[in-house]
Each structure stands twice: as C-alpha cells, then as structure tokens.
Amino acid sequence: MNRLGKFLQIDRRWIFLAILIAVLAPFIWPMGLPIVITKPVQDLYNAVDAIPPNGEPLFISIDYSPSTVPELDPMALAILRHAFSKDIRVAVLTLDPAGYGLAERALEAVAAEFGKERHKDYVFLGFQPGISAVVLGMGINIRNVFPEDAYGTPLSEVPMMEGIRNYDQIPLLITLSGTAVVEAWVIYAHQPYDAQIGAGVTAVMATDYYPFLDTGQLVGMLGGMRGAAEYETLIDRHDAGVRGMDSQSVIHILIIVLIVVGNIAYFGSRKRAPETAGGDAAA
C-alpha cells in the first residue's frame, strides 16, 4: 500500500481530536461573525410580531426530546423572549413526553425573566399522547384534549384562555420538533382547519419542508442552530444559537477539507497503484 493509501487508513481518533479542537477553539477565541437573516426566518418573526399584545395567545408546541436540545431549545427561548417582550400571551403544549420537562423549563425560565404571571400571561397545557388525534381534537375544541393545564387547573378557570375554543381563535401555532410531528400539524391542523402553522426544525429535516414553505402551508421556518441564531439576531440577543455559529463555521470548513483531502488521497492512491488501491475504508 502506498503512502496515500496508508494516509487513508489513519486512526479515526485523530480525526475525532481534530473535531474536538475545531469545536473548542472558537469558544475560547470567539470570532463574532455577522449573521445574515434568511426569508423563512424573517417570515416567522414577522408572523409572531404581528400578534396583538394581551389578546389571543401564540401557541407553541414543544415537540422535541433531549437529543435535539442544542438546536431547538435556543429557538424556544428566542420565540418566548420575543413574545413576552411584546406582551404577547403564550400557551405552551407538547406532543412528546420528553418535551414536558423541556417545555416547563424553558417557559418558566423566560416567564420569570419578564415577570410574567401564570394563567394571565402564559399557560402550560402539558402533554397529551396521540399526535394526530390531539391536533384534530384541538380543531374541534381545545378543552376536549386539554381539559386542564399541566397543574390541574381547568381551562375554564384560566383567564387568558377565555374565548379560546379552537384554531379559529389561535393567530399562530409554532411547532418545534425534530420529528415528523411538523407534518402532523400541517396535515391535521392547517389543511382541515386553516390553522396558521410555523415551524422550528432540526437542520436534518429543514430541507424536506421547503415545499410546505413554498405553498404557504408553513408561514415560516427556523432550520437548525442557524435558524435559532438568526432569530436571536432579530430579537437582538446573543445566546446559545449565535454563540454556536463560530464553532459551526470552523467545523464545516474542517469537514470540507476532510472530504477534499480524502478524495485527493483516494484518487491519488488509485492512480499510483490501481491494482492495490486503498479502496473504501469503513468510517
């Protein structure tokens, strides 16, 4: 095996070390690169901004689990901060059981930051199983699927939920999810009931939902940590999303370099010894 072929067989732990250095370095030496806002993020921001204060609530469905917290938690916090800064009432629910603890944590933290009062400015509806059954049920009557809030208070006794019966009284519902729950909201809330749906999704899913954006089935979308960073920039905050963009830049460049170097080494080793080429080493 020639040198290039041997280079391809390098112990992968050296690559892991390179990634570790690439992610740590910008934390210690931040670059503070500017973030450009894209249309899907701006559209979602505008949709939230258009909700009148102290009126019908913005609904946020926190449908993610701990595995996607770094991408979606910054989105949840940024949207909550935006809403509370404009005195927009917020109702939070979750269709993912693991989202219960995450939703409660995010909502209580931001509500305390803005001095908001439970049941007057915000309500946590908790978790209900069934996804499509819940989404469809909310179109008939929210109280059918959420008779009480997460702490046992009947919705009829929650002042901010007075007169809020179904999607007709919800100006916007934003789902934050790393799974196909976004589709459930579009298919079972937007289609039959014309609910206005926005989404915050992991970057893995973001490219799949561009057709929904194009047809207006989604009013706007945040995609991955970049989407969170853009939203934070719009609300003039530099939190986890913006902080992570420097590391993201460095690692992306490193991965592109690895792809290019790997291909050069591969084709170079094949040119010199085509019968005994390095071949495809398993990752």
Added chain:
Amino acid sequence: MRRHVPLALCFIAGVFMAIQYFIPHPSVQAWYERLLAWLQTLLAFAFLIGTVSLVRLHAHKIGHKVAGRGYSWVLFVGLGLMVGFGFKGRAPGSPFDFMFQNVQVPIEGTMFSLLAFYIASAAFRAFRARTLEATLLLLAATIVMLGRVPVGDLLHRSIPAATDWILNVPNMASKRGIMIGVGLGMMATALKIMLGIERAWMGGTD
C-alpha cells in the same frame, strides 16, 4: 375470532374515520370525537408496551445470569428511582425533575452528539466523488455547508445566494416530487390496511 374480527374492526374503524370528514351530522361527529379520544388511550397503552418488553428482556438477562447483567441492574435502579420519584411529585426542582434534567437530558444529548465525530470520520474515509451523481451531491453539500455558516457570507456573497438557489430550486423540486410520491404511498398503504390486504400488523401465523 382470531383473524376476521380484528380485520372487521380495522375496516369499520378505518372507513368511519375516513368518511367522517364528509359527514357533518352531529351524531357522526359525536362518535368521531369519542373515537379520537379512544385512539389516544390506545396509543398511550401501546407506548407503554415498550417499557414492559424492556423490563422482560432485562429481567431475563438477570434471571439467566447472562454476561453483563450488572448493567441490567443499573437500568432497573434508574427505572425504579424515576417511578418512585414520579409518584412523590413532578414539579420543577423535585427529585423527578432533577433526574430528568441532570441524567436523561445530558446523556441523551451527548449520545446523539457522538454523531458529529462519526460524520467527520465518514467524510474523510467514505465520501468519494466516483460518479457524476456523487460529485453533484458533494458539490451541493459543500456549497450548502459553506452558505449556512457566517464564514460563507464572508468568503463571497455568491455563496449564500447559491445556497438559497439550491434550496429553493433543485432541492424544492426533488423534495416536492418525493413528498407527492410518499403521500400517494401513504394513502395506498392506509387503504391496504383498512381493506385487509396488508396484514403485517396482526403478526403471528394463525
């Protein structure tokens, strides 16, 4: 009883749920709401079947003294603690919440973050531009990876513009085609299940 009753129930439930969208009569809508609630209950019980299976599997490991059964004890301790704490209270700051925030959230998050290392290793060892299609894929990926980070905006303004074009034109066209195809497939599968052509959900051989 073993095959025909479940198939009949599947058919009746499926047809009812499919046609209720077109029948606004109050009694039909009342049964629709009822059945929606029943489906939620069934899903809740079905989800917990996974927990029962997990307990059975690890109890078997411990009972049959399989190697590595010590870790099964760790699993049961975690499960027992969470259920015990959960019965006592689930408010923020409770032991239940403490375990969730400081055990489940970090471990799950870290496990998925391991993928970043493996994707870098795969980028070096396996991603080869051997064909035109593979080259197109890698080229598009490179442009998108650069365009979606701030450094891409700095390098040249055409990079984010190219990224937007890729997302809004070829990506949109292909994903739309896939979406239509998957949608047609979903409807076909749903009809096959309702009509009893697709019976894999029944399992077994009787």
Added chain:
Amino acid sequence: MNMTLIGTTLAALLTIAVYSFLYKDNPFYKFAEHLVVGVSAGYYLVIYYYNFIDPTVVSPVFRLRIGGDAILLGGVDWWMALIPGLLGLILYARFFPKIGWVSRWALGIYVGGYSGLGIAPVMQARVLDQIRGGALPVHALHTGQGWTNLLLVVGLLGTLTYFFFSLKHKGVLGGLARIGIVFIMVGFGASFGYTVMSRVSLLIGRMNFLLHDWLRIV
C-alpha cells in the same frame, strides 16, 4: 446543599462518560447507556400515567371523577372511560401466548382508525397542494422567474419519473428519469449539508454546557 452545582457536576460527569466511547467502549459508557434507558423508561411511564391515563381512565373508572366533576357509576361517561381502558389493557394480551390473539382486536381499531384518519388530509396536504404548487407558468423565458419555474417543473416531473418503476427507464422516460436523478442528487446534497450542520450543532451544544454551564470558562 447547592443542588444546581451537584446536578451540573453529575451531568458533566455523565457527559464525559459517554464521550469516553470515542476512545473505546468501556464500563463507564455502558453504565451511562443503561442508566439513561432505565431513567427515560421511568420518565415516560410517569408522564404518560399522570398526564393521561390517570385523568382519562383511572380517575373516571375508579374515583368516579372527571376533572373536578363527579360522574355516575354505569353512566355514559363511565362507560366511555372504561371501554378504551379495557381495549388498552387487551393490548397486553400479546405477552401471554395462549391469549395473545385477543390483542389483535384492540390493535385492529388502533391501526384502522389511524389509517382512515390520514387519507383525506394527506391527499390534500402532500398531493393536491403540492401539485398545485408545482403547476407553474413556464412561458416567460425572457425572465429569470420563467427559467426558475421551468427548472422547478422539469425537476418535479423528473423526480416523479425516476421513482416510477412500472415502465422501463428508456427513451424519453429514461431521459426524464436521468434529469430527475440530477435534481435528486442536488437535493440530497443539500440534505447532507444540513445533516452535517445538525450533528455538529449537537456537539456544540454539549461543549457549550461543559465550558459555559459547568466549568464557567467561557
């Protein structure tokens, strides 16, 4: 006792235990792996029970209460809570080989119900609305938008043709399928780029926790 400090330290140690797998598989990783499986199973069990099964089934059937309201034993509300509860319990018959077939009754309602529920909305959202979105005017080729529309239409038709396997991909069909694969590869390339971004974000999140929340050096 500063529970926040204890919690953060515990979380950090468990994070490092999982990352130790990158060097090689070891008992610390296995411990963390099994711990999280047990903890999350217990968490889901508690959340499902207290958020749904207790208020919807247990409370009406055994305590004769729905929310704050009393209900009648044997009344409509009582039966409407008991029946789905029994159906849910029937699902567990699968664990007993002799009566396992009974679980198919509940499963039939569950599978059939969810299948039927999706037909009309999926047709609307995934098929009809997307065909409407894809039906674009392609005559204005003196404008940039005209060419964009043409590419979108050709890309959509090419993608659909590529996945149509009932006819051989030759002649015009083969050419269109070939165009489709070009669009699909570019689309998958975009997905791959975003996937890299997603995985890297998860790592950045954990590093942010270790450096910012635990060690407080950034």
